[in-house]
Amino acid sequence: MKKYVLTERGKFTFAILLIVLFLILPSLLLAVWALTTNTSNELNQNGKDVASSEAVEEDTPDLSEDALDGEDDDPAPVKPPLTDSITFDLDAGVMVFLYSPETQTTLDENTFARIGEILTSPKNTSTAKIVVEIPQLDDDNMLKLTTAVTDAFAEHGVSINDIIFLVYESDPDALTFKISITFQ
Numbered sequence: 001m002k003k004y005v006l007t008e009r010g011k012f013t014f015a016i017l018l019i020v021l022f023l024i025l026p027s028l029l030l031a032v033w034a035l036t037t038n039t040s041n042e043l044n045q046n047g048k049d050v051a052s053s054e055a056v057e058e059d060t061p062d063l064s065e066d067a068l069d070g071e072d073d074d075p076a077p078v079k080p081p082l083t084d085s086i087t088f089d090l091d092a093g094v095m096v097f098l099y100s101p102e103t104q105t106t107l108d109e110n111t112f113a114r115i116g117e118i119l120t121s122p123k124n125t126s127t128a129k130i131v132v133e134i135p136q137l138d139d140d141n142m143l144k145l146t147t148a149v150t151d152a153f154a155e156h157g158v159s160i161n162d163i164i165f166l167v168y169e170s171d172p173d174a175l176t177f178k179i180s181i182t183f184q
Contacts, residue, residue: 086114093123095181099148101141102175107152115181116156123183130163133180135170149179 006014085098095118097111107115118124132149134142150160164184170177 086111088114088118090117090121091123093118093121093183097179098176099145099179100176101137101144104148105144106148112152112155115152118181119156119158121183125183128183130158131166131180131182131184132163133166133168133178133182135174135177136167137170137177145177145179 087096088094095114097107097114099107124130130153134145134149136142137145146165149165150163153163154160
């Protein structure tokens with residue numbers, strides 16, 4: 001019978017394996033769990049329902065970052081709450097919401113729900129196209145935004161063929177943008 005002796009190199013390798021198994025792996029698992037928990041909690045907290053009686057005036061209000069920031073001469077820009085900034089008129093078939101490509105890759109739950117509601121508008125006929133006005137952004141952020149919008153409509157059974165994107169010139173320093181949905 002052969003006797004095996006653990007060399008210094010073997011002891012070192014064994015110690016490294018123990019460190020990985022008992023310290024690093026559980027730490028990574030806890031970090032991933034904490035991140036996913038925070039994300040789902042934020043979605044639940046941001047999913048506040050806006051009263052369905054909210055309506056858009058004849059002239060859609062300016063929801064750009066400058067209008068929401070007010071006239072403060074504060075050097076730090078104030079980020080508007082995105083979930084409470086939806087204007088909506090079911091009869092006119094108009095919905096306006098804010099989107100921030102720096103912090104969003106999908107639409108929040110409230111906006112997603114409102115898209116489902118706007119699809120029940122009398123303006124959404126069998127021949128109507130959905131017109132989505134979006135800002136001119138760099139390629140990466142434009143992809144994020146169009147994917148978020150098309151994914152939200154797809155979840156409500158709308159084909160990408162029924163969506164028309166119109167691009168408007170935006171403020172190059174803006175972080176939050178107005179997105180408008182109407183029917184044509």
